[in-house]
Amino acid sequence: MSDDSSFAKPSSAKDAEEGLAFAPKFDSSGLVTAVVTDSKSGDVLMVAHMNADALRKTIDTGEAHYFSRSRNKLWRKGESSGHTQRVVEMRVDCDQDAVWIKVEQHGPGACHTGRRSCFYRAVPLKQTGSIALEFRDAEKAFDPHAVYDKK
């Protein structure tokens, strides 16, 4: 695949906000935040990070690529699970340090725990002290052991 992952360099805040040059603002770790929503339901499926290479490969191929901070490597979504994500639309935010991708999620779920979305627990509001989460849309869409623990 292309090793040209270079993008325009961020310029002034005004240009970043009102211009049409895509000049992603990577953080000190070289990452932008990626918010991933389901193109059909609109639900947030996951939040991940992209380095320049992941961003370039996502744009090149239309398939979601991320950078795994825990494994310190580029990661094509679905490379282990088969649950790939086809990007329907990519947007960038005002200061160009976050992208929003609307995806067609292939396979039953986006979350490695087996759920459709990573956001399967609600945080109750107007509580003080320690907070007990509540499961919400938390049914398992697939068995993660069967999917990931392949010999």
Next chain:
Amino acid sequence: MSDDSSFAKPSSAKDAEEGLAFAPKFDSSGLVTAVVTDSKSGDVLMVAHMNADALRKTIDTGEAHYFSRSRNKLWRKGESSGHTQRVVEMRVDCDQDAVWIKVEQHGPGACHTGRRSCFYRAVPLKQTGSIALEFRDAEKAFDPHAVYDKK
């Protein structure tokens, strides 16, 4: 306001994922990522960050609070613009380092540039080299100078 912003401490990955103790995993800067969607349209309005205090105040009050990295301070959304956000639901993701809040956006827009959402430009896919963004839903919902440049 309460100075009790303490939450349960993150435990094992398994407990973080499958348990019901809210134990947000703050990064090295003490922040979690907050994805903010419009409770009616489902659109992503903005991506921001919360420190423990912002998270606690959001939960306590049901009004969105963030931590501004550029200004290095707690920030109640709408404190300058009047465009507050009432939280309809808060969710947390599998590893508890990101929250998703669905909000009722008060006033015309969430973005300081005057748009309804911060994501008002599309990144065209399957392009190489430098990339020209395309405005999408980029109409100004309010005049940022009139809103922010008050004497």
